[in-house]
Every structure is written in C-alpha cells, then in structure tokens.
Amino acid sequence: MTEQRFVTIRGKRFHWIWLRDHCLCPQCRHSSSFQKVYDLSEAPSTPEPLSIKEVGDELQIIWAGDPPHYSTYPISWLLSLAYDNETSDDDKSETKKYLWNLAELEQYAPIWSDAITDISENWFHQLRELGFSLVQNLPSQELEAFILSIGPIYHKFRYGPFSKSQAIPNAQDLSQSAEGYALLPHTDSSFLYDSQRMVEYFYCVENQARGGESILVDGFKIAKDLQEENPEVYQILSETPVEFRHLHRNWEYYFRRKTPIIKLDINNDDIFGIYFSHKNFNHPLVSFEKMESFYDAYSTLLRYLKSPKYQYCFKLMPGDLLVFQNFRILHGRNAFVANSGHRELTVAYQSWDYFSGRHNFRNLKNLYSAESMFLKKD
Amino acid sequence: MTEQRFVTIRGKRFHWIWLRDHCLCPQCRHSSSFQKVYDLSEAPSTPEPLSIKEVGDELQIIWAGDPPHYSTYPISWLLSLAYDNETSDDDKSETKKYLWNLAELEQYAPIWSDAITDISENWFHQLRELGFSLVQNLPSQELEAFILSIGPIYHKFRYGPFSKSQAIPNAQDLSQSAEGYALLPHTDSSFLYDSQRMVEYFYCVENQARGGESILVDGFKIAKDLQEENPEVYQILSETPVEFRHLHRNWEYYFRRKTPIIKLDINNDDIFGIYFSHKNFNHPLVSFEKMESFYDAYSTLLRYLKSPKYQYCFKLMPGDLLVFQNFRILHGRNAFVANSGHRELTVAYQSWDYFSGRHNFRNLKNLYSAESMFLKKD
Known part of the structure; x- marks a missing residue:
C-alpha cells in the first residue's frame, strides 16, 4: 500500500x-x-x-x-x-466585474465622484466594477497627490510623470495630430511589454475645441459578446499573435510587441487583458492560408468597437479626471475641429498592481489569520 | 473556381x-x-x-x-x-542569446566595460547575449544620466527612481535584513504583473562587509537543461501557475501575482521569462493529486539554482555597475557578516522595451525601406 x-x-x-x-x-x-x-x-x-x-x-x-x-x-x-x-x-476578495454595453451602463448609472466632498472612495470601487471611474472638481495642483496616494506614477518615454494630450505640429502620435483626427477606441502602449496592467488617468485642463468628445468601450464585454455571437472570431483574436509597433523618430525608439488582441489568463478560462490599437497595428503572425480569415475577424472587431451600442460618450470639462483600466477599457475620441479652441489633457499611468495590492491589504484581516496576526503583532 | x-x-x-x-x-x-x-x-x-x-x-x-x-x-x-x-x-535583428553555465561563461570571457574609456557600447551587446553586463569606474553622479540615456527609470513602491539595498532594522524584505541573510538566486518583483520585462541596475556604493558576494545564474540555461535532463520537471514548471506574494506593512500593500515559473512565449516554442523568488513563493495552483509532484519539481529547480555549476560569483566594488535582465538572470548573494562593514547598493529598474526599442531603431535602415525612407524624409 x-x-x-x-x-x-x-x-x-x-x-x-x-x-x-x-x-x-x-x-x-x-x-x-x-x-x-x-x-x-x-x-x-x-x-x-x-x-x-x-x-x-x-x-x-x-x-x-x-x-x-x-x-x-x-x-x-x-x-x-x-x-x-x-x-x-x-481570491474571494476580488470585486465582481460589471461588464457593460451602453444600455447596461445607463442601468448601472455610474456616479461622478466629487473630489472635494466625496471621501468615500466610491471611485475606487467603481473602477474595479466598471473598469473606469470619473472624478470631478479636482484642482490641478492636487492631481499628483491624488495619484501618489495609490502608488508611484509610471514614467513613459521622456515625459516624466505626466504627458500632455494636445494638438501639436509634427506629432509623433496620431493622438496629438494638429488635424484633430478622430481616434478609434484603442488601448495605449499596445507596443510595450511592460505596460500590460496599467491604469490611465486623463485630467482635463481645458476643452474649448468643437468636438473631441471622449469615448469609452468595455473591451471585456465586447469579447464576451464576440464569444457568443461570433465564436470563430473570438477564437482567432484570442489565439493569433499580432504585432503592434510604434516609431519615435525624435527619441530614437522603434517599439514592437507581439500579443494576442484578446489575451486569456494562464488557465485560458478568463480574459487577462485586451490589447488593441489600430494606428499601431502592423501584422498578424499567421500563415498564408489563415490571413484572410484573420482580416475578417479584425474587421468584425472594428465594427463592434465602432458600434454606438457599446460606446459611452461624454465631454470632459476642466477639473474632470477620468481613470480607467487600460487593459479592459478602450478609449477613443470624436474628431475635433482644428483651431476651434484649446483642448488639453494631462495624462498619467500607474500599475494596476498598486490598486490590487492596496485592496488586498485592506481585505487581509478578513482573510488570513496568520498574516493578519503577523500584521497586528506590533 | x-x-x-x-x-x-x-x-x-x-x-x-x-x-x-x-x-x-x-x-x-x-x-x-x-x-x-x-x-x-x-x-x-x-x-x-x-x-x-x-x-x-x-x-x-x-x-x-x-x-x-x-x-x-x-x-x-x-x-x-x-x-x-x-x-x-x-525579427532578424534580434541578437542571438548565448546561454551559459559557469564553464561556458568562462569560455565566453565577459568583459568589464570601463565607463570612462569604453564608449563602444560593448556592455549593451553583452547584455543582449549573456543577459547581464558589467561596467566599472562609473562615478556615482553619472549613474542617473547613464540609465536615462536608454530610457526612463521605473519608479517602484515609494522609492522614487532609486532604492537602496542595505541592512536595516525591521526590514520589509529579506534582502534588507539586518542579519545579512544569504539570498537564493531569484528574480525581483515576482509579485508584480507590470514588471515582466525589466532590466535591473545594481550600483555598488560601498562593500566593506565580510561575505555578500553577488551570484548570477542564467535562468534560460537552467530551463533548457531541465527540458533535456528532467522533461517532466520542465513541463510542470512551465504549465503550473504559482502565486508569488509580497506584504508591505508600512506602505499598506499586499501584492499577489499568478504566473508559471517558466513562462513560454505566445507560440509555446521559446521562453518568454523566468519568474522565481523563493522568499515570495506562496503556493502552486494545482489539484491535490498533483501537489507532491509539483513540490518535487520545485525542489529540483532549487537544487539547479544552488549548484556551483551554474553560479557566477564575484564581489562588487565601489563604482561597479551590474546590469541584468530580471526576466532571464536570477541574482542572489552569499550571506554577509552583520556589522562587519558597510554594504550599500543603489538599485534601479528600467523596461527592456527601451533597450529593444533603441536597438530596433538602429537596425531600421537595414530592414525596412518604407520606414527608413520615412525616417530620412526630413
């Protein structure tokens, strides 16, 4: 025996x-x-x-x-x-996600937290459920402290902690194009390996331009709908590696990353992240025989992303702060009329690790008597 | 037709x-x-x-x-x-990796680049081939500029751009323990999702303590050897998700990350990264029936990591800079004698994205006539 x-x-x-x-x-x-x-x-x-x-x-x-x-x-x-x-x-502490299309979002009725009067951290809870949150009346001089209260700011390229999204001549990215191009819903940094689980902050400094409304789309919801309505598209997008690229002439970088657009978690039973940026999309890594089906799947995804059924549109006003999970929520904008008024957003990134790490810490006492006893020992 | x-x-x-x-x-x-x-x-x-x-x-x-x-x-x-x-x-531009155990490393004969006289960027080439590189005679006031010449520094926790590795009382990490504990070869940040492809810098400020020699091990080499010598161990370590954790009482974080120890790339045909830290290891996500085989595989890995056959040992001296890929090279140290002298390293992190992005940029003109024509147009 x-x-x-x-x-x-x-x-x-x-x-x-x-x-x-x-x-x-x-x-x-x-x-x-x-x-x-x-x-x-x-x-x-x-x-x-x-x-x-x-x-x-x-x-x-x-x-x-x-x-x-x-x-x-x-x-x-x-x-x-x-x-x-x-x-x-x-992981019983994980907040249940609320996946949404526009109708479901309206039913949920997201609140705009007031930075001054609301200290309940509703915005934190909503961020975990919806993948985004909205805060208003935040004085610009308090933006950095607000973000640092969660964790460090991720420094990207040579921007330091903050970059600006505004129309400039000779832009190295479509989002800064002087022409005020519309942007299809996308995730940022699709071409970087080390930014797979980032939260992104958009702080509105000024928004006088005509047009330029913000668009949010729940990528997890679209993936789930694709899985039900177009299972073969879902399969192609979750199994095919594609390459995203970004060329930065001034700073001498040519970034390239391979990833499936719908990335599943280790056990292939849940979505880990959505990575998609049409402007940075280069090519899929598939054989000749599968190329046309890939492009069919890619076009289907684009049509879902552009459908008003999924798009939450609103205009950011000065003092508004939009916070979203850049691995779940795709963001875009309507075109704005060049030279119709100043439009300036301050942009910052932060690892989701710090949000989940803080959340886990707060839940610790309910979960693990050993660690919580250890915590209490001094 | x-x-x-x-x-x-x-x-x-x-x-x-x-x-x-x-x-x-x-x-x-x-x-x-x-x-x-x-x-x-x-x-x-x-x-x-x-x-x-x-x-x-x-x-x-x-x-x-x-x-x-x-x-x-x-x-x-x-x-x-x-x-x-x-x-x-x-990806023809990718440098071929030179996987090494100690004998193979001695055959390769890595050079220590001189920060003052050597402007050839040999250290950059060696980093891509060996997974680590060594620079000496770097004045401390030039450390930041040296790193920023590649890209931004990753800010971790509340350290800002740099943290210190030195013995302190009430340490929140074993690496800072006042007792001068030995550290098994490990990767840093195993408990963070957003640090999967980081380069790590160790700059030696002072090293008067008895003991405390640095240890480097090529994780990709060990994985390849395991695949040949112990295929079932390789399979377990590359297919089983495990959880790494880190509790930070003072800063109120409890980080948790699930990942296989040997993470394969999208097509499962090459190693994407090695993630391992015994001090942060919590548990594997396996069924009751597979638990004992997992622990067998885990012990086998530990024995490989501790084998002198794989360990490159050396003592860092003031002005030395060790640079290594934290997703390929595991680092450790011998114990040092507490209170036998001051030992202080300055530590910084940076995304590998910036190294590969710069490397791709330099190779661009050889590869893509379209992009390179675009580059040359002004």
Missing part, C-alpha cells in the same frame, strides 16, 4: 510537504518581512511528522529531525488555503 | 486585403507619425485591384473605388514582410 503522506483537517487533505513548506515559525519565516527562509530542497527526504495534533483552533505538528521542528498553524488559515477537490485560489 | 484574391511577387503571395491594409500613402498613414489611419472595416467589400504593376523596385496598385485609390510599395519592403510558407516575423 502506498504510504499516505497527508493529514485530513475538517474534511480537507493537506500534504506533509505542503505543511512543512508553509511553516509560520520565525525560523522558517523572516521575522520582520514574513518572507520564507525555509528551503525545502535542503531536507534529506520528504518531511515526516512525529506527531500531529489539533489543539483548539490550531494544528500542531512535530517534524522528525535532529532536532525536531515544531510548527503551529491556525486552522482557519489552513482552510482558507485548502486545495483538496478545488484549486487553491483564495 | 474560387477567386484568387492575391498576387505573387518574386515567388511570394500577398493577399489583396493585406496589401490594401499596408498601403503607405499619406492618406492611409498619418504623415508625421507614420501611424495607420486607413480603416479596412469601412470598405464595403474585399478590396479589388483594377491594375497591379511592377515598376522597377516598386509594386503599384490601383484599387477599385470612387475615386480609385493608388498604392505604391517598395518590393524589398514587401519581401521583408512576406508570410507565404512562413510566419511573417522579421
């Missing part, structure tokens, strides 16, 4: 090797950072318990060795990490 | 739809940014040529429409993008 190298706690099985690796004692975890120090590859063989006891809310194990090693685990913490008959994934 | 919607140029077939989408004229591409403006989804049907002619080194097409549209393509440029009987992938 095969030896059973696990113990069953309240109906959930935990392997000895897993338990030994998860020991929480100050010898196995560095005391002030709580990081793992114990190195399981140094053990001569699979760890073996001399005794296993449930004492109150704790599991106590004495491991064979010279000297023996003592481990204590809060049982509620163990159960939160159980992997028996389920893949361990304690 | 099915209509043939392509044309054959010097033995390579190009679809009409592909050619129409790749039109280079100022109506289809924005003049100063060279970005695509033409929207193929607006066409009523598949574009149809009225005439196709080779004239000298150019292909000239007149497209049906009212009015007709004229496209001209340099043939050498078309051929560089050919996708007939091959997947279009003109």
